[in-house]
Amino acid sequence: MRSASTTPQAPGDTREPDGVVRPDGAPSARGQRRPLGWGFVVAVLVTLALVVTSLSVGVYDILGADDGAEMFAITRIPRTVALVLSGAVMAMCGLVMQMITQNRFVEPTTTGTTEWAGLGLLCAMIFMPEASLLVRMVFAVVAAFIGTMIFFAFLQRVTLKSSVIVPIVGMMIGSVVGALSTYIALSTNMQQSLGIWFQGSFTSVIRGQYEPMWAVLIVVVVVFVAADRFTAAGMGQDFATNIGLNYRMVVFLGTGLIALASGIVTVVVGNLPFLGLIVPNIVSMFRGDDLRSNLPWVALAGVWIVTVCDIIARVVIMPFEVPVSVILAVIGAVVFVYLLLRTRRA
DSSP: OOOGGGSOOOTTOEEOTTSOEETTOOOOGGGOOOOOHHHHHHHHHHHHHHHHHHHHOSSSOTTTSTTHHHHIIIIIHHHHHHHHHHHHHHHHHHHHHHHHHTOTTOOTTTTTHHHHHHHHHHHHHHHOTTOOHHHHHHHHHHHHHHHHHHHHHHHHTOSOOOTTHHHHHHHHHHHHHHHHHHHHHHHTTOHHHHHHHHSOOSTTOOTTTSGGGGGHHHHHHHHHHTHHHHHHHTTOHHHHHHTTOOHHHHHHHHHHHHHHHHHHHHHHTOOOTTHHHHHHHHHHHHHOSOHHHHHHHHHHHHHHHHHHHHHHHHHTTTTSOOOHHHHHHHHHHHHHHHHHHHHHHO
């Protein structure tokens, strides 16, 4: 497989570092390589400040209680680690999915991927009620992969592929799968268990249950390594094929990464709506569309949004908690509507 950067340059064309060709020789936002600079250092410091804040917020008196240090290790550290990992990986998966589909309004919760992961989790709970967390995660990942492939296959057969139609199709498929899951859960008396697993909250993330989240680091690393290939695939199948890239293999890889991340996050945390939608769009407003240079910012911004929403969820009705998915859904819906109106004006 040839890399985009090693493809011979055609006469009269200007080839940018990520393989984007501009016949007129003008620079494009997708091809710009912006250095991280001091702004990124400040962003990292902001992330560290949010992590420290998350570690210090809670009902239990960590400093005053005799077992404060033990409770800190059992609850606060696992919860904060899950916040960082889930926020970063789901935001990055949203960016990858948007590149593959060439649509800014898609992400795992607007394409049915999360609903398929929930269906897989439900099947594991019904057929293997004593199964471990790892087994349930395998069911969720496999179901998410199948569902995402179904979405891509259906998308190839849709003649009208406007920026609005594509996410609507995905949400329709997700609604059908969600309705099927609800029917099965009601028929098997599993509705309450499914609701608890799928509500999108970090309350149950404790030591002994959060460790599978470390597996999403595989997704993060692979996305960084294959960023140029995803960028080329985002230019279309013809472009990717012309530069020697196996387009179907890249789509298959992206689908597998999205399914792996969605399945793990769904089992450990639950549903995190609109996260992969709002973060890449906000970053691209300020930095353009170059996937590789945007990835660190997308990861950090995902951590920011999830951590801030979780802190709000913990303090707004303390000592009780609001599911973080509720706050994310409100913020995501507002941003989604804004992006739709902005696209329409453009």
